Amino acid sequence: MSAGTSYAHGTSDTPLLGDTIGANLARAVERFPGREALVDVPSGRRWTYAEFGAAVDRLARALMAAGTGRGDRVGIWAVNCPEWVLTQYATARIGAIMVNINPAYRAHELAYVLNQAGVSLLIASLAHRTSDYRDLVDRVRADCPRLRAVHYIGDPSWDELLAGTVPDGELAAREAELSCDDPINIQYTSGTTGFPKGATLTHHNILNNGFFVGEMLGYTERDRICLPVPFYHCFGMVMGNLAATSHGACAVIPAPSFDPAATLRAVQRERCTSLYGVPTMFIAELNLPDFAAYDLSSLRTGIMAGSPCPVEVMKRVVAEMHMAEVSICYGMTETSPVSTQTRRDDDLERRTGTVGRVMPHVEVKVVDPATGTTLPRGETGELRTRGYSVMLGYWDEPERTAEAIDAGRWMHTGDLAVMREDGYVRIVGRIKDMIIRGGENVYPREIEEFLHAHPKIADVQVVGVPDERYGEEVLACVIPRDPADPPTLDDITAFCRERLAHYKVPRRLEVLDAFPMTVSGKVRKVELRRVHGG
Known part of the structure; x- marks a missing residue:
């Protein structure tokens, strides 16, 4: 090749x-x-x-x-x-x-x-x-x-x-x-x-x-x-x-x-x-x-x-x-x-x-x-x-x-x-985790990386949840740095607006104490979707 x-x-x-x-x-x-x-x-x-x-x-x-x-x-x-x-x-x-x-x-x-x-x-x-x-x-x-x-x-x-x-x-x-x-x-x-x-x-x-x-x-x-x-x-x-x-x-x-x-x-x-x-x-x-x-x-x-x-x-x-x-x-x-x-x-x-x-x-x-x-x-x-x-x-x-x-x-x-051109590989996400919002492919990993820089967020997972209008919508599940001062959806929207395409900006937010995990330390995204996707 x-x-x-x-x-x-x-x-x-x-x-x-x-x-x-x-x-x-x-x-x-x-x-x-x-x-x-x-x-x-x-x-x-x-x-x-x-x-x-x-x-x-x-x-x-x-x-x-x-x-x-x-x-x-x-x-x-x-x-x-x-x-x-x-x-x-x-x-x-x-x-x-x-x-x-x-x-x-x-x-x-x-x-x-x-x-x-x-x-x-x-x-x-x-x-x-x-x-x-x-x-x-x-x-x-x-x-x-x-x-x-x-x-x-x-x-x-x-x-x-x-x-x-x-x-x-x-x-x-x-x-x-x-x-x-x-x-x-x-x-x-x-x-x-x-x-x-x-x-x-x-x-x-x-x-x-x-x-x-x-x-x-x-x-x-x-x-x-x-x-x-x-x-x-x-x-x-x-x-x-x-x-x-x-x-x-x-x-x-x-x-x-x-x-x-x-x-x-x-x-x-x-x-x-x-x-x-x-x-x-x-x-x-x-x-x-x-x-x-x-x-x-x-x-x-x-x-x-x-x-x-x-x-x-x-x-x-x-x-x-x-x-x-x-x-x-x-x-x-x-x-x-x-x-x-x-x-x-x-x-x-x-x-x-x-x-x-x-x-x-x-x-x-x-x-x-x-x-x-x-x-x-x-x-x-x-x-x-x-x-x-x-x-x-x-x-x-x-x-x-x-x-x-x-x-x-x-x-x-x-x-x-x-x-990449230099042979290094970047993982965008799981095929099954990819969010399709209104015909646009959204890769949770990209949004997670971006939101990790938010001063109020200690950890974040992004999943797609059902939406009548767009098929799927972007949900951000976050663990706050300070539980007494968690980020709001308005905080996150403002943080994302100038840097991410509109269809990638989370429209929903869940503030959590912890993520559901497997014993090997992987976040169970399927459970986040099931519990918070209603």
């Missing part, structure tokens, strides 16, 4: 890794035995690479002793904790397929995932917040005939699991059978309608994605990565854990689930060099009353991803959190996840106005969603991606797989994007 089309290929002098995850971890253990691999701040537990490798080995043998075969599905339904990480690497070492289960799931959702994936062994937390996991499992177990064993972290049943073992030769023989193209992970995408789909990922998919994300951030064995993002999501287990172990770096767990103060305490105490989060997490940290009291001077980099990153928030993260090399990543579970990323030496405009450029060994293009034709640079269309990172498919759902991955193995992201 000519240079003027919206296509880019990430050529690289660094080859893809051909390892399994177990082999890659073994190399890190050999190179960095005395360096810290994992720190759990809440419990004070720490593992060097030698200790972490031994702990993974012990759990791998225990799972084999419990009858877990290659390709068997092992569910992990737990908040962030060291046992989650050990399970991730132990299942990979024996070729079992780890099934990530969202800790927020209730009984109905849990039963669906256990049955859809055919989970035979489940590892679970005992409880978190209002969830009693043992009670929920007991309620669905009779409806899950393939579930033969459940082990609870911190419970005698966990100790019983670890008591089992197999000889050295059996584990070595199992590992010798494995291929880097074997499926070893099923991640359920948070469907906004209907049941979630299980993206099926290989060693090759996620090990390489984690490795190249770490390469873009310049990771070495000296880095310490604070991970307040959930492990059940690819942000935590791939961009976090696998980026760390593939570089000999240390993963730091600040809390079982996101807590802004605990996150900053962990950065300060553990002298973390990198911090991850979705934009709402960074906003919560920056808005802590005692934010200025934390010593964050050890930070140099990190990732802001998971949903569109507001320009004003990114500027504050760079200026006030010492994250001069912070990166934006864009991707989706089905692509392991990252397809584009900003680089460490990018200027502020690229790191705030785009989601970066194509990753090494990956292809991206922007097409007319109706025809599939690649568009000229600068035009809006659907972003599609191809390469090592694209999932095998949705578990046991060939029809839904065929809807997402075409005959050329291009993954259809469903995201509207523009590829």
